[in-house]
Amino acid sequence: MTDSWATFGADLHLEPVGTGLRSGLMAALREAVRSGRLAPGTRLPSSRALAADLGIARNTVADAYAELVAEGWLTARQGSGTRVAQRAAPRRPPDPVAPRTRPARPRTGHSLKAGSPDVSAFPRTAWLRAARKAVTAAPDEVFDYGDPLGRVELRTVLAEYLARARGVHADPERIVICAGFVHGLKLLGAVLRGRRVRELAVESYGLDLHRDLITATGLATPCLPLDELGSRTGELAGMRGTGAVLLTPAHQFPTGVPLHPDRRAAAVDWARATGGLILEDDYDGEFRYDRQPVGALQGLDPERVVYLGTASKSLAPGLRLGWMVLPRRLVGEVVAAKGPADWMSGAVDQLTLAEFIASGAYDRHVRSMRLRYRRRRDQLVTALAERAPGIEVSGIAAGLHAVLELPPGTERPVIQAAAFQGLRLEGLARYRHPDAPPGRDALVIGYGSPSESAWTGALDALCRVLP
Numbered sequence: 265m266t267d268s269w270a271t272f273g274a275d276l277h278l279e280p281v282g283t284g285l286r287s288g289l290m291a292a293l294r295e296a297v298r299s300g301r302l303a304p305g306t307r308l309p310s311s312r313a314l315a316a317d318l319g320i321a322r323n324t325v326a327d328a329y330a331e332l333v334a335e336g337w338l339t340a341r342q343g344s345g346t347r348v349a350q351r352a353a354p355r356r357p358p359d360p361v362a363p364r365t366r367p368a369r370p371r372t373g374h375s376l377k378a379g380s381p382d383v384s385a386f387p388r389t390a391w392l393r394a395a396r397k398a399v400t401a402a403p404d405e406v407f408d409y410g411d412p413l414g415r416v417e418l419r420t421v422l423a424e425y426l427a428r429a430r431g432v433h434a435d436p437e438r439i440v441i442c443a444g445f446v447h448g449l450k451l452l453g454a455v456l457r458g459r460r461v462r463e464l465a466v467e468s469y470g471l472d473l474h475r476d477l478i479t480a481t482g483l484a485t486p487c488l489p490l491d492e493l494g495s496r497t498g499e500l501a502g503m504r505g506t507g508a509v510l511l512t513p514a515h516q517f518p519t520g521v522p523l524h525p526d527r528r529a530a531a532v533d534w535a536r537a538t539g540g541l542i543l544e545d546d547y548d549g550e551f552r553y554d555r556q557p558v559g560a561l562q563g564l565d566p567e568r569v570v571y572l573g574t575a576s577k578s579l580a581p582g583l584r585l586g587w588m589v590l591p592r593r594l595v596g597e598v599v600a601a602k603g604p605a606d607w608m609s610g611a612v613d614q615l616t617l618a619e620f621i622a623s624g625a626y627d628r629h630v631r632s633m634r635l636r637y638r639r640r641r642d643q644l645v646t647a648l649a650e651r652a653p654g655i656e657v658s659g660i661a662a663g664l665h666a667v668l669e670l671p672p673g674t675e676r677p678v679i680q681a682a683a684f685q686g687l688r689l690e691g692l693a694r695y696r697h698p699d700a701p702p703g704r705d706a707l708v709i710g711y712g713s714p715s716e717s718a719w720t721g722a723l724d725a726l727c728r729v730l731p
């Protein structure tokens with residue numbers, strides 16, 4: 265196949281990477297742009313021409329172009345074709361040992377990908393104030409190697425905050441600070457493996473990143489079916505090899521359903537009857553709009569449920585701060601799983617967060633962001649009713665994302681059309697467990713991530729591509 269690449273476009277030799285046609289083409293194009301062999305502004309052949317040249321399906325080329333547009337490598341405009349983006353990538357060859365950073369999005373583009381809060385709203389001034397106060401008051405030992413559980417100041421304020429705001433049974437001695445949810449999940453995977461657990465069940469829709477992480481710890485991830493009442497936890501009893509389950513009870517990710525009280529009770533019954541463990545991912549529990557907050561499942565049985573919280577939605581993912589509230593018997597095992605290389609998170613950030621929470625700045629920030637996200641959610645619902653009245657929206661009572669139902673067979677074309685217009689969208693299919701049956705066509709719209717200045721444009725771009 266390598267020969268045929270040589271006939272492509274501007275007399276360029278491209279080395280396809282891997283075995284997939286689309287991913288190989290994408291990798292080759294990225295490499296050509298990254299190395300400067302395809303200069304900014306270069307017009308690429310039409311997908312039809314390139315497909316004919318390479319002897320592959322036109323859709324494969326169109327998909328590769330669309331994804332590279334969404335990633336910011338290429339731009340696509342009606343009338344001027346697909347071109348290499350002006351600020352697509354550094355011209356120097358990639359450093360073989362440096363991890364690859366994600367290419368910037370096109371300047372003119374938008375992303376409604378779920379997962380991030382509006383990071384432009386990070387409370388810089390209040391955070392700096394908290395950091396100044398925390399560092400000024402810190403005793404010298406703060407700057408030494410410290411407790412692998414995390415700073416006691418942070419664990420103490422978190423215990424109070426989680427009990428008050430999320431109904432968690434927490435005391436500082438059973439809290440372990442970690443580098444976000446993923447770190448906690450990795451540690452718990454190792455603990456479960458050490459306890460000879462073979463399977464950690466996951467919801468039939470969720471993040472592949474989390475499934476992959478669990479698999480990497482040596483656990484299988486059987487799939488727990490999901491319906492309009494949340495995950496069907498009653499079915500855990502029939503999953504013989506399963507010793508633990510990962511749930512998003514407050515706001516299922518990504519479908520947005522809260523776990524029904526009967527399903528919560530069934531999960532706890534299963535854990536009590538079998539000695540199983542429930543991992544509760546409370547990633548966006550603070551952002552509830554229509555009703556009283558749905559309290560944490562952990563409150564039902566703190567010895568059977570691990571509560572995992574994170575600052576990634578409430579403040580910023582870049583902080584890499586998360587916390588686990590553990591059954592007492594697991595605290596020592598989790599600390600052992602951390603080991604010397606993973607001993608503790610940075611003490612200054614921990615103390616800053618402790619001060620930020622204790623001073624009331626965290627509550628104020630969450631309240632103000634809740635208003636912002638709620639307003640966006642309302643604007644999304646209104647815009648859909650006016651401009652795409654056939655599209656049903658769900659999962660909107662909480663969180664930073666919503667699910668938009670699409671007519672059957674339109675999920676991929678809508679995502680592609682959006683990418684060609686510089687709008688990054690994700691479909692529900694992306695989150696489906698490989699063993700789950702095919703489901704409905706839908707978009708998962710992360711309305712939290714754009715900055716305030718980008719939000720209206722992103723919403724308008726979305727409405728323009730909806731069928």
Ligand SMILES: Cc1ncc(COP(=O)(O)O)c(C=O)c1O
Pocket residue numbers: 378379380443444445446447471512517545547573574575576581585586
């Ligand atoms: C379902 C879910 N859980 C947890 C997280 C938070 O992960 P972390 O704390 O590792 O940033 C996210 C963030 O995107 C998420 O979508």
